[in-house]
Amino acid sequence: MKHCRFLIWILLLVTAWPLTALGAAGRPDDLELPELKFAIEYPEMFQLSNGIQVYYRQDAELPLVDVTVVVESGKITAPPQKAGLAELVADNLKKGGAGTWDAAAFDTALDALAASLKVTAGTYTTRSSLSLLKEDVRPGLALLAAMLRQPHFDAERFEISRNQMLEGIRRKADHGAALAQQILMSRLYAGHPLAESPTLHSVAAISREDLQANHQRYFGPSNTRIVFTGDVDKDTAKALLEEAFGDWHHDSVTPDVPPLQPQVQAGVVLVDRPVPQTTILLGELAIEKNNPDLYAVQVMNYILGGGGFSSRLMREIRSNRGLAYSVYSYFSVGRRLPGVFISAAETKNASVGEVVGLMHKEMERIGREAISVAELEQAKQSLINSFVFAFDNRHALATRILDQELFGYPEDYLDRYRQRIAAVTIDDVQRVARGYLHPEQQVTVLIGDIEVLRDTVKSWNVPVTERRVEDLL
Numbered sequence: 001m002k003h004c005r006f007l008i009w010i011l012l013l014v015t016a017w018p019l020t021a022l023g024a025a026g027r028p029d030d031l032e033l034p035e036l037k038f039a040i041e042y043p044e045m046f047q048l049s050n051g052i053q054v055y056y057r058q059d060a061e062l063p064l065v066d067v068t069v070v071v072e073s074g075k076i077t078a079p080p081q082k083a084g085l086a087e088l089v090a091d092n093l094k095k096g097g098a099g100t101w102d103a104a105a106f107d108t109a110l111d112a113l114a115a116s117l118k119v120t121a122g123t124y125t126t127r128s129s130l131s132l133l134k135e136d137v138r139p140g141l142a143l144l145a146a147m148l149r150q151p152h153f154d155a156e157r158f159e160i161s162r163n164q165m166l167e168g169i170r171r172k173a174d175h176g177a178a179l180a181q182q183i184l185m186s187r188l189y190a191g192h193p194l195a196e197s198p199t200l201h202s203v204a205a206i207s208r209e210d211l212q213a214n215h216q217r218y219f220g221p222s223n224t225r226i227v228f229t230g231d232v233d234k235d236t237a238k239a240l241l242e243e244a245f246g247d248w249h250h251d252s253v254t255p256d257v258p259p260l261q262p263q264v265q266a267g268v269v270l271v272d273r274p275v276p277q278t279t280i281l282l283g284e285l286a287i288e289k290n291n292p293d294l295y296a297v298q299v300m301n302y303i304l305g306g307g308g309f310s311s312r313l314m315r316e317i318r319s320n321r322g323l324a325y326s327v328y329s330y331f332s333v334g335r336r337l338p339g340v341f342i343s344a345a346e347t348k349n350a351s352v353g354e355v356v357g358l359m360h361k362e363m364e365r366i367g368r369e370a371i372s373v374a375e376l377e378q379a380k381q382s383l384i385n386s387f388v389f390a391f392d393n394r395h396a397l398a399t400r401i402l403d404q405e406l407f408g409y410p411e412d413y414l415d416r417y418r419q420r421i422a423a424v425t426i427d428d429v430q431r432v433a434r435g436y437l438h439p440e441q442q443v444t445v446l447i448g449d450i451e452v453l454r455d456t457v458k459s460w461n462v463p464v465t466e467r468r469v470e471d472l473l
Contacts, residue, residue, distance in 0.1 A: 065230030084198030099146030220252025278448030305329025
């Protein structure tokens with residue numbers, strides 16, 4: 001539905017262009033368009049009687065309403081021996097019935113409204129997103145509120161959901177990238193809840209009572225925020241939300257996020273997967289949202305491996321040497337703890353040493369040699385222009401504002417993002433590359449034919465750990 005709305009907007013924009021804009025020759029490069037202007041449209045804020053913060057924005061473009069409810073209860077709340085709990089809570093909130101509706105009746109009621117409802121568990125939050133016609137907003141909100149306030153966690157549906165999750169874990173053996181990511185996180189965040197991933201053992205240990213206890217502990221108005229956008233005026237939206245959520249009174253606990261104790265986890269992890277191609281993943285701890293180098297790091301990473309075919313890694317390893325179909329890098333910016341830097345590729349087993357060497361070489365080169373003016377400008381313009389299209393509707397923007405406040409971003413983060421990217425210099429790029437890229441300290445995960453990989457890493461003079469796929473599931 002969101003994509004449909006975006007396409008309609010594009011169609012209206014295109015049809016609004018005067019034919020004279022094409023110029024006399026009618027060629028694309030003859031287009032004379034006004035300068036792109038973009039301003040952040042901040043949502044209006046109000047609170048329900050029980051203190052729930054609401055981010056509201058009227059949007060009369062289509063007769064629709066979108067509601068997102070964010071609860072501070074994510075993967076961070078799962079005990080280490082029960083990793084996967086948050087995902088099962090999210091899945092069974094929607095599937096397990098709620099309020100006066102059993103599981104089947106809840107499904108039927110939702111289908112009758114032709115409503116889209118998605119529930120997902122993230123690291124720190126669980127998000128429920130509802131989209132429906134504005135004429136159905138009252139019954140839709142009643143379903144949404146019942147799901148969040150009075151879930152049944154139907155026993156039969158829970159068993160089905162848990163078995164599906166177990167099967168998904170078994171199938172992870174066929175997905176080298178997923179296994180590599182799991183290993184990397186376990187090394188970089190060792191001893192911290194962020195290091196945990198669902199396994200056959202941890203998911204099998206989760207009971208329906210665990211879901212109920214997690215909901216009872218963390219789901220309440222003090223941990224809840226709501227985004228409401230659509231073709232409904234503010235007073236009506238406030239009355240509807242008050243009717244659905246205003247009498248929700250439950251003492252919940254704010255999740256504890258333990259501090260991270262950085263540890264040196266450098267070395268190589270080899271995982272035997274007897275296939276012709278090796279999955280390569282290099283990583284280290286990176287930055288969090290309040291780091292003043294955030295903008296220079298993003299520009300630097302675009303040039304290194306985040307800019308697709310214009311990036312140095314892609315150009316050198318794929319285009320020039322044909323050693324990999326895809327190679328890339330990215331910095332995930334931590335919201336409450338440092339995120340990670342990751343560089344990844346897949347190549348034939350015999351080429352692993354060469355590809356890893358080239359990845360290290362490009363990381364070192366960008367910190368040692370000044371980048372070109374052309375590289376800098378292309379990176380900055382791409383980041384600035386793509387930022388404008390990161391919010392293809394008012395709901396996405398309002399939700400981003402919610403996240404910005406929830407996770408304590410600087411107040412002017414969105415307003416000043418483009419200016420701060422534009423201010424990045426060649427010296428900044430070189431400085432942050434030296435400061436945040438440490439190839440010699442990175443964890444290297446290799447998933448492929450272990451006999452070939454053993455021979456490859458012999459000369460690297462680094463600690464090597466061998467793991468079996470079966471032990472990771």
